[in-house]
Amino acid sequence: MKFNRAFTLHKLSNLDAIIQGNNKSLYSSLSSSITHLEAQPQTSLETLNNDPQLNFSSPTLIKNTLFEYRNKPIELLKLIDNLGTAHFDLNCFCLAVSILSSLNSPQHAIQLMKKGIEKGYVKSNNEVFKEFESLEMSNTTTLVYDILISTYCKLKKAEEGLECFYFMMDRNVVPKIETCNELLSLLSKQNKTQMVWVLYAEMYKLKMKSTVVTFNVMINVLCKEGKMKKAKVFMGFMEDLGFKPNAITYNTIIHRYCLNGKLESAQEMVGCMKQKGVKLDSYTFGSIISALCKLGRLEEAVALFEKMSQNKLVPSAVTYNTLIDASVLQQREFGYSIQVQR
Template identity: 35%
Template sequence: MIRRPSIYLPTLFQSFSSSTFTYKTLLFSSSTLIILHDSHSKRTLSPFYNLLPPTQNPNNVVNLISSLLKHKSSHLSLLQSNDIKGILPQLGPHEISRVLLRCQSDHSSALTFFNWVKNDLNITPTVQNYCVILHVLAWSRVFAQAMELLAELIQMVEIEGVCASSNEGIYENLVGCTEDCNWNPVIFDMLVKAYVKVGMVEKGLETFRRNIETCLIPNVIACNCLLSGLSRFNYITQCWEVYEEMGRLGVHRNAYTFNIMTHVLCKDGDTDKVTGFLEKMEEEGFEPDLVTYNTLVNSYCKKRRLEDAFYLYKIMYVRGVMPSLITYTTLMNGLCEEGKVKEAHQLFHQMVHRGIDPDIVSYNTLVCGYCRQGEMQMCRSILYEMIGNRICPDSITCRVIVDGYARDGKLLSALNTVEELKRFRIKIPEEVYDYLVVALCKEGKPFAARSFLRRISEDGYTPKMNTCNKLVESLCEFNNVEEALILKSDMENKSMKVNVAAYRAVIICLCRVKRTVEAEVLLEEIIGSDMLPDVEISRALIKGYCEENKVDKAVSLLKLFAKEFQVYDTESYNAVVKVFCDVGNVTELMEVEDKLLKVGYVPNKLTCRHVIHGLQKAMELDDEILNHSLS
């Protein structure tokens, strides 16, 4: 509980300008309620409204709703009745706060009304409305719901800016509302924790500092929460600032505080300072516990200081702190990182003999260690041991073993292992299936990949889009364009997007097998899908048409790629030139070159060679014609 001596409250109010709020008489006993007087509405309404029936009088909206809320058995039904719908437009932010203030002694009614306004009337409460309900809940010690609303308010104000119309922030409004509300100082500690909870640790630290300036002494739980958040985001200097401030303010630090600071020391990289810190911790009456030792063991292992880590492991037994599964797994991982997998396995057996049951993490640690050393037989042995102990292999286990076999060039063993696991009714993660399909493609086995994909699809597996695209590419590399087109069609039926790489592979393959017209249809699909064709697609199509002696189509595509996509491929350009020159059609070539020059194509040395060859060819043809006519 936060300390609340009477001298702090005047300081709290005086720390803000008098224009924020005014107050009359406060009794400073922590058990005394603040006496409330209804404030008048800020609206200026006609006095003639008082001649209307109560349910139609806008002046009566606060009184009417407050009266309805007293009927506990039918809060919502009364609030949703037609009797008050006529005056609901008069329910503004000021009126909402007044209703909440009248419900201070009944937090359930206040919360019902607040949620009704927010959810049923679709009115976004102001920052002040939120602060009033927060004070009501905190005063009634309904801390869980208060924390939820605090996080919601922070999300709206600080992140989304929904309630940001007020010139004052959350903190100022919380303080301002203390004039009219019964309030519990713990709400200001909760604000620190709420900021940390949503990841805004800087705002949490700022609130912590403001609380101290206002003489609101934080409790150890709020301080520890802030320390944990600062540590998580690597605010090391600020951690020590808060820690020292706790000592200065007389906040009694506990074992959790020291464990957080031990973790901070380890993150700071200064593990050698830990000894002195532990001594100070013991001077204050706190013995290092399991969390402390596990933090240090983990830090030493990460720094590859295994001797120090195992020294602490032995000290734990001396101090009567029994190492846990986390301790053993951390040490095993440290040994595996050093390549000492057999020693890690021995430690694993020691752990089991001491009555600690291994979990999936400890087994995976050994599997990873043996896999890195290429000892796949030991990996399989551990895998079967896991299954025998009713520990189901997870995605990490499967992926590590499959990856190990693939790295050793033993994909068949990986596939067999997967089949064995399926016989044990172990669910194979889809990412492992995707990995295997892609691995088969990379090894140049697209037909095996396609067959494997069909088989596992019967079990309900749906491949990822990238996996299918990779398989399409691989099939085309081996000229199996029909199978690639079927797979492409399947993808489209399942609303999977065929990427440019897959389109490119199919187009190149179609052109290679003299099906350039079909390839051009795919070009139209690419353009229609808002994708951009590249140089390789351009080259495949143009060369395809050139090889089929459809030079007009090739020229047309050269222009299209240049004008629409700024793709200029000299190799494609020279392929077109060569077709004209091979038949000695230099006259038409000159006309085509003029057109191509206008769209940006520039001849090079190879173009000149082709033209010279074309001129020679033309001269030879002329001589043949002349000789034929003379004969």
């Protein structure tokens, strides 16, 4: 369906006059335009923005319009979908993110904040924090800080996220434990173990209540540092506090034992896992199979592989490749090999 250009020009060509008048007129005009455009999905206001006859490129105008949606986050999503963000500045991004943060899910706000960072509107955390504070929307201020940290985590920018954490501390704002866990996890994945311990210490000072996820990240860090005894002690500390280690907790320690060639220690942990009623998963089997293959115990590895099938567990591609490589090596060295059935 072709869009009605005459209708669009009638609604939007007089924006200069609207700017000088009441902002609510613009709000009403845009709402009417969006309703019309929704009936014609091939058209968007972003396309219209590129028309030289139209003038909707003023960040101040956009900010004033966005403010009219401060209590209507769902309608704001529709506006952004149609308008785009081509003419947003940092203030517009922060205002829109602040409004969207009131939704049940933070994903829309995170995606918009991500776009603002990727487009280069966020020059520094100090700048963006000042923007959020200037909005004077106290009901969402703490939420947007968490969203900013989560956004940095999604972008793999751990140090920027950690800086945000300290900006929050300076303002006596405590992040959500889920946000801190996300940042801890990213720092761990990037092998920035010293920063992980620094952040964990700050969380402890703030008397934040750790979760199973928190403990799992810290146990993983201890394993990476080769401190296996301390990792097991930490797991015991976790249990003393009333947290039940899950498959991830056990698999983290088992995997590291296997990487270090300590198969017996890994098997002991598997025994503890069974004793505690925690189900073995594909990752558990994969780690033990890999360790057996490295030790040349292919028959045991294949037997364990078959047991996975009996337990209706799907092996990963890594497990398949490990067995195939071990089988090929055995063929070269001993002239025979064990077939691995897919």
